[in-house]
Amino acid sequence: MPTPEQHADNWDLRHEDFNDNDFLYAVYSVMRRRDSFAHTDTPFLTPTPGGAWVAVRYQDCYSILQDWQHFSSNPTPEAAEKLAGDLVITLDPPRQQMFRKVLNPYFSPARMKALTPQIRWETDRLIDDFIESGTGDLAQVAWRQPGVVFFKYVLGMPVDDVPLCIDLTDDALNGPTEDARMAAWGGLYQHIHDAVSARIDAPPRDDMIDVLLAAEIDGEKLAFNDVVSNAMLLVQAGLETTASAMSFAFHYLGTHPEERDRLIREPDIMPRAVEELIRFGGSIHGIPRTVAKETELNGHRFCPGESVIVNYASANRDDAEFPDADRCVLDRQANRHLGFGSGVHRCLGSNLARLEFRIGIEQVLARLPDYTIASDSETVFHGNSVTRGFRRLPVLFSPGPQVAVDPESAANV
Ligand code: HEM
Numbered sequence: 001m002p003t004p005e006q007h008a009d010n011w012d013l014r015h016e017d018f019n020d021n022d023f024l025y026a027v028y029s030v031m032r033r034r035d036s037f038a039h040t041d042t043p044f045l046t047p048t049p050g051g052a053w054v055a056v057r058y059q060d061c062y063s064i065l066q067d068w069q070h071f072s073s074n075p076t077p078e079a080a081e082k083l084a085g086d087l088v089i090t091l092d093p094p095r096q097q098m099f100r101k102v103l104n105p106y107f108s109p110a111r112m113k114a115l116t117p118q119i120r121w122e123t124d125r126l127i128d129d130f131i132e133s134g135t136g137d138l139a140q141v142a143w144r145q146p147g148v149v150f151f152k153y154v155l156g157m158p159v160d161d162v163p164l165c166i167d168l169t170d171d172a173l174n175g176p177t178e179d180a181r182m183a184a185w186g187g188l189y190q191h192i193h194d195a196v197s198a199r200i201d202a203p204p205r206d207d208m209i210d211v212l213l214a215a216e217i218d219g220e221k222l223a224f225n226d227v228v229s230n231a232m233l234l235v236q237a238g239l240e241t242t243a244s245a246m247s248f249a250f251h252y253l254g255t256h257p258e259e260r261d262r263l264i265r266e267p268d269i270m271p272r273a274v275e276e277l278i279r280f281g282g283s284i285h286g287i288p289r290t291v292a293k294e295t296e297l298n299g300h301r302f303c304p305g306e307s308v309i310v311n312y313a314s315a316n317r318d319d320a321e322f323p324d325a326d327r328c329v330l331d332r333q334a335n336r337h338l339g340f341g342s343g344v345h346r347c348l349g350s351n352l353a354r355l356e357f358r359i360g361i362e363q364v365l366a367r368l369p370d371y372t373i374a375s376d377s378e379t380v381f382h383g384n385s386v387t388r389g390f391r392r393l394p395v396l397f398s399p400g401p402q403v404a405v406d407p408e409s410a411a412n413v
Pocket residue numbers: 065073088089090096100150233234235237238239241242243245278283284287312338339340341342344345346347348349350352353
């Protein structure tokens with residue numbers, strides 16, 4: 001097995017050695033110690049001839065994310081070929097800001113907070129599936145909850161389609177082969193395409209599909225293809241990221257009972273704990289930028305056309321920014337983590353993600369307060385080329401009763 005130093009010479013996130021997450025972080029530590037910028041011959045998302053630079057230190061990642069004039073989100077020409085439409089995440093200002101202006105109000109803290117009862121209910125329903133037996137798989141809660149919430153309450157897909165959309169998304173992101181993943185993307189695209197078509201002449205319903213259909217950018221309505229593509233982007237950006245982070249938190253608390261008990265005893269630290277678990281879990285390991293104009297950063301000269309991957313997970317474990325960075329400190333005080341990025345592309349869905357994440361943890365701690373991971377050897381950890389999290393988390397706990405009450409029927413009583 002290659003040493004951390006050998007892996008650091010040519011970082012390949014898809015390498016099987018990195019199924020051991022601690023080993024991956026040991027490699028990041030070598031990369032950060034050596035130099036500001038590491039290199040990979042096998043960049044993901046941007047198949048660039050000659051590979052890509054990898055920013056691994058906090059300050060460099062932060063500087064790149066602030067400087068969109070030199071470090072553009074436009075893909076390399078090779079990667080652009082694969083894109084179906086004009087996506088907020090692959091545009092630069094000013095057009096990117098126009099997309100944000102349309103989408104931001106929909107994801108405001110107040111609007112997301114109003115979804116609290118529904119998210120709690122959906123989480124409880126998932127826990128109800130196994131609460132009476134004393135054993136269960138918490139990865140099911142982590143993976144299903146963000147999908148149900150997103151498709152049902154945010155995007156506005158027909159409720160009956162939700163299970164199929166979640167399965168297609170999962171296959172698209174994690175299918176065993178490139179062909180299987182592409183087929184699932186095709187299926188999901190078609191499904192969202194049909195749902196959007198059906199809404200064109202339907203009465204407005206104030207959901208994300210309506211927001212995108214009504215959006216005007218530069219005085220023009222979005223092309224139909226862009227509506228479908230941005231809906232797909234939201235699916236891609238919002239589900240696996242939140243699911244991975246939540247699964248990581250469930251694993252951490254299930255393997256650190258004293259920390260689990262502390263969070264139950266001291267609910268006031270929950271907002272800090274959410275940030276810290278997101279920093280520590282590091283669900284996203286890299287999104288690329290393309291060098292638009294020659295520039296120098298920390299003694300390194302970047303040339304136009306080169307690709308640079310911003311490694312948020314490595315930046316979030318940089319001791320120069322976070323004292324004792326490899327330790328999860330639930331009430332960490334200063335925590336300017338890059339888990340949700342920074343600069344103009346800062347995560348659009350962070351308010352929703354935080355809410356889903358917090359409620360997921362709250363409901364699990366409230367209903368399975370003594371849960372532990374049944375056996376660490378039975379957990380399954382999965383990393384794809386962008387995000388990483390647990391796909392199977394068998395847990396043991398004292399059985400409890402089912403409780404889920406539909407917030408709408410409760411309101412009508
Ligand atoms: C814990 C969960 C999440 C994490 C860790 C996360 C992380 C990130 C990061 C690091 C970026 C910056 C990308 C860049 O710099 O190019 C980003 C952007 C984005 N995120 Fe999230 N995200 C999460 C949840 C969500 C959710 C729930 C949604 C929506 C439903 C969402 C939608 C987006 C979108 C649309 C962008 C692109 C924004 C732009 O380009 O202006 N994310 N996210």
